[in-house]
Amino acid sequence: MNKLFEPVYFDHSTMFWDHRIRIEKHFKGYYHWHQCCECMLVHQGKGTVVLNRQTYRLQKGMLFFFQPYQLHQVYVEVSPEEPYERSIFYVDPLAAEELLRAFPVRRARFEALCRDSSGNPHAYDLKQDAQRMEWVFDSYEQAHSGGKGEDPEELTLFFLQFLEHLPGAAFAGSGPTGQPKPLRGARYSERVMSWIEAHYHEKISMDQLAAALHLSNNYISRIFREETGSSISDYLIARRIKQACRLLDTTDLPVSLIADTIGYDNPSYFIHLFKKVMGVTPLKYRSAHSRTRS
The missing domain is CATH 1.10.10.60 (Homeodomain-like)
Known part of the structure; x- marks a missing residue:
């Protein structure tokens, strides 16, 4: 069995970033958790994600947000004909909230993502908004690849745009109506x-x-x-x-x-x-x- 707790080492960076990772060989997921927040945007692939004792279909346009120490598992069957491609970022909640200090509404939204104890998994089928979210990720990748990934202005802009394109009902406190039902x-x-x-x-x-x-x-x-x-x-x-x-x-x-x-x-x-x-x-x-x- 693989190691369950996977510490993410930021090396003095605010955010750990992996953009459009493509896998064409066998991918066997396992249960694990991190000390920080993790967000995963699926560009292509087919599989399942286990989160909060519920199982979700992994497919293009799905976005998953894992809270610190939240047990989860990603399982995908891949091949050269059906690769698995996703973008991931890890961030310390306190670091992101500090960047959003001047935006209290957005900061409250991010706090809800990281600290919501209702038990509602943060799993979203973005549907028609998937292309917009991909644009947000691709735009930050341009700054990151250009050596400006740690620029506070670029990071703040990324989090503002990221929050803007999440289903708004997730922050209303009345239930995650923008989230897909389990399989x-x-x-x-x-x-x-x-x-x-x-x-x-x-x-x-x-x-x-x-x-x-x-x-x-x-x-x-x-x-x-x-x-x-x-x-x-x-x-x-x-x-x-x-x-x-x-x-x-x-x-x-x-x-x-x-x-x-x-x-x-x-x-x-x-x-x-x-x-x-x-x-x-x-x-x-x-x-x-x-x-x-x-």
Whole structure:
């Protein structure tokens, strides 16, 4: 399993920028999160995005905004005939909000994107506005490739134009009416993720999950992989390790108790698994994040 937490290193830059990345070989997504905001605009490709226990179709004109530490996964099947092309930017919310200080309405919109705790995923089908958003990204790319990407004026202009072309209802506080509905055929995988959300801290088995959903083990495993591109066990591990990180970051609970709290009765196994997917032991992770907080 790949490393779940992916720190983005800005190297004294305000924004990390990748424009029109094209992939023609195999692309296997995995569950992960970042310490900053991530935005992805899809130019072409077909696949799925898992976000907040919902599954969305990945296709041209889709835009996804991932909040800091928000668990997500992108899965795409690619080939030279059907490549995957997207643009991505990562930004520290505080840095972007500082650039927007003179624009209180737009700044509030960006704060809503980064800190909204309603549980509504920020996934948008831009439809007829997709070309306009591509123009916004292409325009900033011209400044970036010309060595002016870190110019505060260029960055501010980019964020103002970016916010202007997002569906306005996303900031109205009455629900994301501009957002697409989850895939109709994804109801089984979403039921699995919802059940895991309620039980991940327990000692659970596939038999329990299958029985709760009134499906066979083989069927539920197969349909979950078809709908998300990954296994149920990968999702369960990702959800448990994410909770472990939160507890390591915000409490002084001993590692053995954290292991038990997230459903592992063997602390040694938990430590081994944590190091495998996070790259460090739980104690080293806690030490590094305690230094960051201080």
